Amino acid sequence: MKKSKVHPYIPxxxxxVKEEMLREVGARDAEELYSRMIPERLLMKRPMDLPEPLLSxxxxxxxxxxxxEGDWDCSEYLSFLGGGxxxxxxxxxxxxxxxxxxxxxxYAGGVYSDLGRFQAIYEFQSLIGExxxxxxxxxxxxxxxxxxxxxxRMASRVTGRKEILVPKTISPARLSIISNFCDSVHKPDxxxxxxxxxxxxxxxxxxxxxxxxxxxSTAGVYFENPTYLGVIEPQCAEITSIAHEHGAFAVAGVDxxxxxxxxxPGEYGADICCGEAQPLGIHMLAGGGSCGFLASKDExxxxxxxPARMLSxxxxxxxxxxxxGQAKYERTSYIARESAKDWVGTTTGLWAIVSAxxxxxxxxxxxxxxxxxxxxxxxxxxRLLEEVEGVSVPFRxxxxxxxxxxxxxxxxxxxxxxLLLDKKIFGGTDVSGEFxxxxxxxxxxxxxxxxxxxxxxxxxxxxxVL
Amino acid sequence: xxxxxxxERGIVTPAVDEEIKNAVGDASSLVPxxxxxxxxxxxxxxxxxxxxxxxxxxxxxxxxxxLDIDLGVGTCTMKYSPKVNERLVAGMAxxxxxxxxxxxxxxxxxxxxxxxxxxxxxxxxxxxSFQPPGGSAAVYNNAVIMRKYHEVNxxxxxxxxxITTIFSHPCDAACPATAGFNLVTIYPDPETGxxxxxxxxxxxxxxxxxxxxxxxxxxxxxxPEIDEWTKMVHEVGGLCSYDQANANAIMGVTRARExxxxxxxxxxxKTFSSPHGSxxxxxxxxxxxxxxxxxxxxxxxxxxxxxYHLDYDRPNSIGRVRDFMGNVQVxxxxxxxCMAMGARGLREAAEVSMINNQYLEKKLLEVRGVTKPYSTxxxxxxxxxxxxxxxxxxxxxxxxxxxxxxxYGVQSFFTSHHxxxxxxxxxxxxxxxxxxxxxxxxxxxxxxVSDEAYSDPExxxxxxxxxxxxxxxxxxxxDPDRWAMTWRAYLKKRGKI
Numbered sequence: 010m011k012k013s014k015v016h017p018y019i020p021x022x023x024x025x026v027k028e029e030m031l032r033e034v035g036a037r038d039a040e041e042l043y044s045r046m047i048p049e050r051l052l053m054k055r056p057m058d059l060p061e062p063l064l065s066x067x068x069x070x071x072x073x074x075x076x077x078e079g080d081w082d083c084s085e086y087l088s089f090l091g092g093g094x095x096x097x098x099x100x101x102x103x104x105x106x107x108x109x110x111x112x113x114x115x116y117a118g119g120v121y122s123d124l125g126r127f128q129a130i131y132e133f134q135s136l137i138g139e140x141x142x143x144x145x146x147x148x149x150x151x152x153x154x155x156x157x158x159x160x161x162r163m164a165s166r167v168t169g170r171k172e173i174l175v176p177k178t179i180s181p182a183r184l185s186i187i188s189n190f191c192d193s194v195h196k197p198d199x200x201x202x203x204x205x206x207x208x209x210x211x212x213x214x215x216x217x218x219x220x221x222x223x224x225x226s227t228a229g230v231y232f233e234n235p236t237y238l239g240v241i242e243p244q245c246a247e248i249t250s251i252a253h254e255h256g257a258f259a260v261a262g263v264d265x266x267x268x269x270x271x272x273x274p275g276e277y278g279a280d281i282c283c284g285e286a287q288p289l290g291i292h293m294l295a296g297g298g299s300c301g302f303l304a305s306k307d308e309x310x311x312x313x314x315x316p317a318r319m320l321s322x323x324x325x326x327x328x329x330x331x332x333x334g335q336a337k338y339e340r341t342s343y344i345a346r347e348s349a350k351d352w353v354g355t356t357t358g359l360w361a362i363v364s365a366x367x368x369x370x371x372x373x374x375x376x377x378x379x380x381x382x383x384x385x386x387x388x389x390x391x392r393l394l395e396e397v398e399g400v401s402v403p404f405r406x407x408x409x410x411x412x413x414x415x416x417x418x419x420x421x422x423x424x425x426x427x428l429l430l431d432k433k434i435f436g437g438t439d440v441s442g443e444f445x446x447x448x449x450x451x452x453x454x455x456x457x458x459x460x461x462x463x464x465x466x467x468x469x470x471x472x473x474v475l
Numbered sequence: 476x477x478x479x480x481x482x483e484r485g486i487v488t489p490a491v492d493e494e495i496k497n498a499v500g501d502a503s504s505l506v507p508x509x510x511x512x513x514x515x516x517x518x519x520x521x522x523x524x525x526x527x528x529x530x531x532x533x534x535x536x537x538x539x540x541x542l543d544i545d546l547g548v549g550t551c552t553m554k555y556s557p558k559v560n561e562r563l564v565a566g567m568a569x570x571x572x573x574x575x576x577x578x579x580x581x582x583x584x585x586x587x588x589x590x591x592x593x594x595x596x597x598x599x600x601x602x603x604s605f606q607p608p609g610g611s612a613a614v615y616n617n618a619v620i621m622r623k624y625h626e627v628n629x630x631x632x633x634x635x636x637x638i639t640t641i642f643s644h645p646c647d648a649a650c651p652a653t654a655g656f657n658l659v660t661i662y663p664d665p666e667t668g669x670x671x672x673x674x675x676x677x678x679x680x681x682x683x684x685x686x687x688x689x690x691x692x693x694x695x696x697x698x699p700e701i702d703e704w705t706k707m708v709h710e711v712g713g714l715c716s717y718d719q720a721n722a723n724a725i726m727g728v729t730r731a732r733e734x735x736x737x738x739x740x741x742x743x744x745k746t747f748s749s750p751h752g753s754x755x756x757x758x759x760x761x762x763x764x765x766x767x768x769x770x771x772x773x774x775x776x777x778x779x780x781x782x783y784h785l786d787y788d789r790p791n792s793i794g795r796v797r798d799f800m801g802n803v804q805v806x807x808x809x810x811x812x813c814m815a816m817g818a819r820g821l822r823e824a825a826e827v828s829m830i831n832n833q834y835l836e837k838k839l840l841e842v843r844g845v846t847k848p849y850s851t852x853x854x855x856x857x858x859x860x861x862x863x864x865x866x867x868x869x870x871x872x873x874x875x876x877x878x879x880x881x882x883y884g885v886q887s888f889f890t891s892h893h894x895x896x897x898x899x900x901x902x903x904x905x906x907x908x909x910x911x912x913x914x915x916x917x918x919x920x921x922x923x924v925s926d927e928a929y930s931d932p933e934x935x936x937x938x939x940x941x942x943x944x945x946x947x948x949x950x951x952x953x954d955p956d957r958w959a960m961t962w963r964a965y966l967k968k969r970g971k972i
Binding site: 016019027031033043050051060064066072076078079082083084088090093094099102110111112115116117118119121123124126135136137138145147152153185186188192193198234242245246268272276296297299307312319321323325327331335337342343346349352353357358359360365366368369371372373374375376378385386389406426430435457461 | 484486488489492503518519520523526533537539551557561562564566567572577579582585608614615619632646649653656728729750757795805813815816818829830877881909939944945949964
């Protein structure tokens, strides 16, 4: 080996130190120690065949940045992509806190050593509680799909029923995650996932179909607001009532960025709520910014069924001091193993902290203004798009996303998106395969990042390519 | 939230162009009245500097990993996360996961190569997925693959049992159970601590769907018959999934392939240096043998015709366990870390971690009241120690020690998952990040607290004395009338807590 044996990330790779430590433990070398613990037949007898290391930090940066050099992103292209990961603005303060090494590198420290981490995550629970208007929340999970999977399993366990209803407009990826949660080795133990149709005119849930499908076997009605296709669900209270009339839980999936203007689940009486916190100050990171949250009414039967860890506030020996601890910890898999309420693990702690910062920065006024601005921009975009020949927008009551139909242009969405790409525009996600009934449609997303000139540019580009 | 000052705000949102406003009118005209929020959310109203100060202070009240010697958290591999990798990750902040593949060839190349170059060589597995966003998520992913495999083979009804060991992570039991399997848990030989091969012989049957197991176990004991174990499971038609959440001290030393496993996973936020992020985002990088590749979650990153693609066309795929591609930024960091290490560096990290543990063992054995349970001498990466003797002799137990070490600026340590087979357990893991001086200091803290326990036990029992808060007085955590998972619930229940 030509290169130095001392590695900057390994202090004890200094040969003299290593030798001294080996002397202390009475061994000649590492091989001797390994051979005392691992049978000869299982020991790797050759060096690993891997690329030569880039020991200098500068060389490493050149190498990795060189690979990524040809990539493009949504700061360089004008993007209308959404569908579960959204291009919202991330305030600088969020990045400052996200990069604090204490939060970035903390893990399993206790409340006395990592009090700040406990409090910041407790604040996340509290602020989510305010936004969704519910009293219980927990440490976040991986993404909206995982949160929804947890929520419907909670509903099934409490009711003892094995069926959930989900909207047909659900994201197919999210449905796949939920289905994996609901399937079981023994088919009778599986939770049966049934879809409820939507009104082709409005995109809202088809109440008639819901009433036809719900029964005393239904554990929960899962519905979304806004839906995956962007539509604001105007019948949340009605859906909730129908669920309750059948002894089922109303489980709402929400985009929290909408909740400065849209009615929160607590207002319409939902029992459990879930959603995706990525819009709350978390970068998209090619999907790595996902952060699912769960909240519910403060009922013992529900709290006892959460799979995730949840923090409760408490007091200390000194008046006025707050401490934190794990509520009903025995239900988690850390304690109960196979008897636990599902499973729990490392999820998205850092994103909980970042979104707490975001919600604190925004306040009620910021959340309302942001939501209003998004509504105005998205509706303006839709109007402009409809002025393009052959382009239509099938649904009216949407928040920030809406399908744009290109059937009358005779072109496929994939083809249009490829042409837009040449103009440095990411067109809306092609949903024509996921929702064939919508024809050749792209799901367009408009956020506070879009200016009027961005929207004009899209329309101009479409006029050119269609 | 107590700090709120009505009227203040932390940030101004971008103004809507007048032309847009004129064209569409008020936002309220775009939403049905019934769908509008009636009461504003009770978020705090604070200026930007106040928000920043508050969270900076909270960060300062967090010891984390980088400010101290965090070698006490065994099974978690609290290793250094190189700062340069954070800069690399910042460059992918604005990538949308549904962008055209053409625009993220570099990112896909990194994901592909991290699997097919690095993890392939480290594990001996053939195909990889980084969609599972954590270690438990990877175990769950593998349980769902196992379910699908037996379903496709028409044997799922018959094969409903999963075998694990009590010193494997609890998720190795909980995740298969969530997928619908029954669990059979094997306990170690009480004398040696070695996984009990006779118990496995008795456990395997035509009902066995597979095995989920850690090796070395939480005790640091490496099962020397692990290849026999996988063989026994295979002989009855089961699959073997290797929990390599923490494989830090065996990289380049021994592999999943030679031990006979069909699947494995690595926690990239442990062994592969991605920061733990206050408990995520992480990644459980899954590797499988060729026979199981068809079951991996979609999309799978493939290399065809000189380009990288996201392959969704996999009829036997389990579908999704996480939206999009998972936590790609974690893969990027891990790739960069491996490129900085190379084959020799990875092996060096493993060797030094193992040697550090031997050194720590020698030093800790000198501390009064600390014992090493089980007669098996060799422990690879960590040891589950016991303070039972100290507890009996002084009344000071592991909970007291865990509070007292904080007074000396050391992060609290990991005790054990439940059940506590080892009484008064604690499980340090001195990975390659820590210098000899670090280890010496850490042991000196334990030594000092031991001295205190034997001379002034109340000093330890009443700890912490130098932390941000004093000892927690009440524990309302199981009482519905007193628990408060949000501030609004606290305000409603105040007085009861």
